[in-house]
Amino acid sequence: MHSKRERRGALSRAGWMVMGKGAEPSALEVCQFVLLFLCLFPAATLQCKILKCNSEFWASTSSSGPEEEFCTALRAYNSCVRRTARTCRGDLAYHSAQHGIEDLMSQHNCSKEGPTTQPRARTPPPPVQPPPDVNVPSDRPELCHYERSLPRNAAPPNYTHCGFFGDPHLRTFNDDFQTCKVEGAWPLIHNKYLSVQVTNTPVVPGSSATATSKLTIIFKNFQECVDQKMYHAETDELPAAFADGSKNGGDRHGANTLRIVEKVPGQHVEIQARYIGTTIVVRQVGRYLTFAVRMPEEVVNSVEDQDNQDLYLCLHGCPANQRIDFRTFRARAAESQALGRGRPGAPIHGFTYQSAMAKCKERLPVEDLYFQSCVFDLLSSGDINFTLAAYYAFEDVKMLHSNKDKGWASQLSQRAFTLVCLVSRSSLVFITYVHSSGQSRSVPGDPPISVVLHDRERSAERS
Numbered sequence: 150m151h152s153k154r155e156r157r158g159a160l161s162r163a164g165w166m167v168m169g170k171g172a173e174p175s176a177l178e179v180c181q182f183v184l185l186f187l188c189l190f191p192a193a194t195l196q197c198k199i200l201k202c203n204s205e206f207w208a209s210t211s212s213s214g215p216e217e218e219f220c221t222a223l224r225a226y227n228s229c230v231r232r233t234a235r236t237c238r239g240d241l242a243y244h245s246a247q248h249g250i251e252d253l254m255s256q257h258n259c260s261k262e263g264p265t266t267q268p269r270a271r272t273p274p275p276p277v278q279p280p281p282d283v284n285v286p287s288d289r290p291e292l293c294h295y296e297r298s299l300p301r302n303a304a305p306p307n308y309t310h311c312g313f314f315g316d317p318h319l320r321t322f323n324d325d326f327q328t329c330k331v332e333g334a335w336p337l338i339h340n341k342y343l344s345v346q347v348t349n350t351p352v353v354p355g356s357s358a359t360a361t362s363k364l365t366i367i368f369k370n371f372q373e374c375v376d377q378k379m380y381h382a383e384t385d386e387l388p389a390a391f392a393d394g395s396k397n398g399g400d401r402h403g404a405n406t407l408r409i410v411e412k413v414p415g416q417h418v419e420i421q422a423r424y425i426g427t428t429i430v431v432r433q434v435g436r437y438l439t440f441a442v443r444m445p446e447e448v449v450n451s452v453e454d455q456d457n458q459d460l461y462l463c464l465h466g467c468p469a470n471q472r473i474d475f476r477t478f479r480a481r482a483a484e485s486q487a488l489g490r491g492r493p494g495a496p497i498h499g500f501t502y503q504s505a506m507a508k509c510k511e512r513l514p515v516e517d518l519y520f521q522s523c524v525f526d527l528l529s530s531g532d533i534n535f536t537l538a539a540y541y542a543f544e545d546v547k548m549l550h551s552n553k554d555k556g557w558a559s560q561l562s563q564r565a566f567t568l569v570c571l572v573s574r575s576s577l578v579f580i581t582y583v584h585s586s587g588q589s590r591s592v593p594g595d596p597p598i599s600v601v602l603h604d605r606e607r608s609a610e611r612s
Contacts, residue, residue: 293403435534
């Protein structure tokens with residue numbers, strides 16, 4: 150029977166399963182590689198829950214527990230994998246897990262018969278406290294703490310913010326605010342230190358409005374500080390650990406400068422990466438995910454050599470052909486109005502423009518861009534949870550944005566922001582956000598925004 154040290158060694162080695170004389174297969178190594186591969190290339194079905202089985206197994210194994218506990222964890226893992234058979238058939242990670250379980254049971258002489266109750270998740274060890282500053286030479290920068298690693302007398306770092314929420318709405322690092330289609334997998338961030346990718350699915354069949362159902366974050370190896378770590382979340386699975394079950398950056402001396410903090414189980418997770426001065430907030434609101442990040446400008450612009458940054462949404466925004474533009478829909482409105490279909494004010498997905506505004510005011514009393522995004526989402530989807538998505542996105546920007554004046558969403562570099570919602574075949578509502586100079590605001594320094602509603606009656610009056 151293998152010793153506990155050998156067992157954990159098998160769990161921690163990196164590599165691929167090989168065949169041949171002297172090769173010792175490790176199914177968990179295969180699972181780790183496949184897990185990373187599938188999250189970067191999301192061709193696998195969202196219905197397959199094999200990732201949840203993998204995470205539960207990693208979280209329940211212990212390097213110091215008896216062999217019986219490890220076998221119990223394996224049987225529980227096997228039971229979880231078998232329950233996913235119908236939805237995961239043909240999935241590479243699923244079949245790798247099947248073979249890996251058989252291999253591990255054989256290696257550790259585990260019986261297939263026995264307790265299968267899910268073992269208690271192991272209690273993580275208390276974080277290692279960093280040595281007092283007095284023990285650190287004054288001329289040596291703190292490599293694993295971003296602000297302490299800066300040169301003496303250097304100007305304070307400039308922090309930027311990116312947010313992605315709702316149908317979806319994007320606030321870029323440059324404080325541009327856009328609403329986009331971006332169905333499928335899209336990169337939000339990609340630099341020398343980390344990569345973030347989202348997968349968006351249609352909110353309503355036939356609509357161009359989408360929302361985020363999957364999120365993957367890769368933290369890359371960084372000198373003496375952290376090992377490479379992956380965080381993966383999807384609808385109804387917002388884990389409080391990385392994909393390998395850990396909650397920090399690994400075994401290096403700066404590992405605790407990368408850690409996951411669970412704020413609300415299953416709803417709100419915060420990832421703190423102090424070695425790059427970055428804080429990430431991930432939430433699940435209703436059936437969809439939201440993302441917000443605070444990151445130093447230096448890290449934002451740390452581009453890999455020969456890397457094309459044009460497609461990364463947080464840096465340059467959505468491609469022009471993915472933005473929702475009112476001009477495209479205005480032509481359709483004219484066509485619908487010419488046919489005389491629809492009646493003004495008819496509820497769409499359960500909301501009229503007036504009732505959507507009233508619902509959004511319950512959480513967002515100031516009619517800024519987050520408020521108007523909320524109105525758009527209710528009209529386009531009818532999903533009341535998008536009210537909370539806009540509210541939490543607004544709370545996140547207040548917490549994460551370094552410039553508190555810019556925390557108010559309407560003070561943006563973009564002079565006009567247009568959202569359009571095709572609310573039905575018979576009626577179109579255009580919600581246009583236009584900076585105007587003749588109205589007062591309730592928030593000091595917040596430029597006024599007028600909301601112009603173009604419905605069938607107004608279009609008829611102009612014609």
